[in-house]
Amino acid sequence: MMTWKTLMSPDSASPLMEQLTFLHDHALMILLMITVLVGYLMASLFVNKFNYRYLLEGQTIEMIWTILPAVILIFIALPSLRLLYLLDEVNNPLVTVKTIGHQWYWSYEYTDFANIEFDSYMIPSNEMEDYHFRLLDVDNRIAVPYNSQIRMIVTAADVLHSWTIPTLGVKIDATPGRLNQISFLLNRTGIFFGQCSEICGANHSFMPIVMESISPECFISWIYNMSEI
Amino acid sequence: MTETESSPKVVASVDVKVIEEVTKPVVAEVKAPVQEEPKVVVPLVEEKMPSLETAPFDPRFPNTNQTRYCYSSYLDFYRCQKVKGESYKPCQYFKKVYNSVCPNSWVEKWNDQREDGTFPAKI
Numbered sequence: 001m002m003t004w005k006t007l008m009s010p011d012s013a014s015p016l017m018e019q020l021t022f023l024h025d026h027a028l029m030i031l032l033m034i035t036v037l038v039g040y041l042m043a044s045l046f047v048n049k050f051n052y053r054y055l056l057e058g059q060t061i062e063m064i065w066t067i068l069p070a071v072i073l074i075f076i077a078l079p080s081l082r083l084l085y086l087l088d089e090v091n092n093p094l095v096t097v098k099t100i101g102h103q104w105y106w107s108y109e110y111t112d113f114a115n116i117e118f119d120s121y122m123i124p125s126n127e128m129e130d131y132h133f134r135l136l137d138v139d140n141r142i143a144v145p146y147n148s149q150i151r152m153i154v155t156a157a158d159v160l161h162s163w164t165i166p167t168l169g170v171k172i173d174a175t176p177g178r179l180n181q182i183s184f185l186l187n188r189t190g191i192f193f194g195q196c197s198e199i200c201g202a203n204h205s206f207m208p209i210v211m212e213s214i215s216p217e218c219f220i221s222w223i224y225n226m227s228e229i
Numbered sequence: 230m231t232e233t234e235s236s237p238k239v240v241a242s243v244d245v246k247v248i249e250e251v252t253k254p255v256v257a258e259v260k261a262p263v264q265e266e267p268k269v270v271v272p273l274v275e276e277k278m279p280s281l282e283t284a285p286f287d288p289r290f291p292n293t294n295q296t297r298y299c300y301s302s303y304l305d306f307y308r309c310q311k312v313k314g315e316s317y318k319p320c321q322y323f324k325k326v327y328n329s330v331c332p333n334s335w336v337e338k339w340n341d342q343r344e345d346g347t348f349p350a351k352i
Contacts (some may be wrong), residue, residue: 177296
């Protein structure tokens with residue numbers, strides 16, 4: 001989850017997010033090297049004594065500093081395009097979870113096998129327990145089996161919202177009258193947090209998303225328990 | 230000279246042995262709980278729940294917007310039922326899809342519209 005100390009990407013819980021993190025780190029490393037090089041050149045300009053009044057041209061160096069940036073850009077573009085296409089890969093999901101954004105809570109539906117619907121409200125700060133994360137914990141979490149492809153269908157009931165979980169690299173707008181699909185796979189068990197990412201009124205900051213990743217056996221028991229309620 | 234040459238080799242082999250000893254019990258511990266879990270849960274699974282299955286990927290709707298997938302499946306189910314009759318089992322595929330993909334509020338609204346005769350499409 002994001003804390004005040006999170007300067008770079010959060011630890012990923014999904015293979016696609018892992019790849020996004022790697023691309024980010026790769027591109028940032030190239031940028032850092034360019035910045036250090038330019039910074040060094042500019043700093044050395046202050047302290048060097050090079051002086052040549054009759055400078056007219058330097059064809060070789062001009063060739064180098066034209067071709068070299070093109071090569072650097074190729075090094076950035078190829079992994080980027082590879083990941084861009086990887087994100088659009090077709091996959092067959094195991095479970096479909098629907099989420100509907102309301103003002104100001106999310107409701108979730110699991111209708112593949114049993115008709116399970118529930119609302120997910122943020123736990124207010126005055127009702128918080130010691131183990132809760134302030135403004136992030138909810139009363140009912142979405143449970144999902146790990147190592148399984150999950151299809152998430154996101155829509156809204158009133159105004160625009162946006163459903164996101166940063167550790168999964170997922171952010172998708174919830175638009176009234178439209179069903180947006182996003183597919184992901186969780187690598188590990190755990191509890192993952194996100195917050196509504198499209199301004200939707202007074203309590204836009206107070207409608208978080210909490211996803212709990214559990215083993216398939218536990219998921220089936222959870223479905224069974226929820227369908228009895 | 231010989232002492233300094235031999236000492237790195239001795240240290241390396243000790244490290245490998247230590248690593249092997251450390252990982253073996255960890256692997257053994259991990260295996261035990263995995264063997265226990267299915268025994269507890271399997272009776273529940275077999276008695277109560279079906280296998281995990283959902284609406285498959287439809288190449289007619291490969292992109293993010295799945296509104297048409299939901300709406301088409303809903304229409305296809307009721308049209309299939311009207312043409313083939315209520316007891317025709319293959320129509321249930323469309324019902325499974327629209328139940329998985331469409332929000333319940335949309336399905337209820339369309340059901341009410343069909344009963345009132347105000348449903349916007351022809352079935």
